[in-house]
Amino acid sequence: MGISLNTLKPAKGSTHKKKRVGRGPGSGLGKTAGRGEKGQKSRSGYSAKIGFEGGQMPLHRRLPKRGFTNIFKKRWLEISLASLEQHFEADAEITPEVLHERGLIKKAKYDVVVLGNGEVSKPLRVSAHRFTKSAREKIEKAGGAVNQIGG
Numbered sequence: 659m660g661i662s663l664n665t666l667k668p669a670k671g672s673t674h675k676k677k678r679v680g681r682g683p684g685s686g687l688g689k690t691a692g693r694g695e696k697g698q699k700s701r702s703g704y705s706a707k708i709g710f711e712g713g714q715m716p717l718h719r720r721l722p723k724r725g726f727t728n729i730f731k732k733r734w735l736e737i738s739l740a741s742l743e744q745h746f747e748a749d750a751e752i753t754p755e756v757l758h759e760r761g762l763i764k765k766a767k768y769d770v771v772v773l774g775n776g777e778v779s780k781p782l783r784v785s786a787h788r789f790t791k792s793a794r795e796k797i798e799k800a801g802g803a804v805n806q807i808g809g
Contacts, residue, residue, distance in 0.1 A: 735763045737786075739793055740776025748780035754787075754807075769808075778802065 679691035693700040709716045737757060745760055746752055754770045757763045763770060772784060774792030781801035787808055789797075794804050 733768045734771045734788070735765070735768045736771055736773055737762060738773050738775040739778050739796055742772070742782060742784065743776055743778050743780070746782060749783065751783050751785075753785045772797075 677687065677692075678685065679687040680689070682688045690700065698704055709718055711717070735754075741762060742752060745762060754763065757770065758765065769787035771788040772786045772790065772793045774790045774796055778796050778800040781803075782797060783803045783805070784797055785805040785807055787806070789804055789806065797804050
């Protein structure tokens with residue numbers, strides 16, 4: 659007879675009985691339940707912080723700090739032509755605010771860049787902060803208009 663789902667079981671010796679601690683002296687894990695006597699780790703509710711080294715200066719504090727955060731870094735919200743094609747009808751006026759309302763970009767506080775992924779078959783009037791060359795060409799080829807915000 660072959661193996662079937664109702665006859666499957668783990669290999670012999672590969673499973674262990676669950677440890678039931680604090681169940682009397684005969685179990686070997688009674689009284690202190692394998693936690694030893696006294697001390698922080700014997701108490702209920704104990705959980706060490708990640709990286710805690712018993713009071714020794716933790717590794718993440720021993721290592722030197724490196725680098726910095728550039729506060730003038732430019733963040734772009736990318737939108738593809740494919741998603742514009744999918745979510746807007748012909749002659750639609752597309753601005754970052756409209757994209758935000760439709761849920762296509764997260765926040766309207768970052769600059770929007772239109773990428774040339776996908777094709778455009780209908781004329782769209784797109785306003786964004788930046789366009790890739792291919793995106794600009796494809797929009798204009800389809801009879802649409804490109805308006806670059808802020809120069």
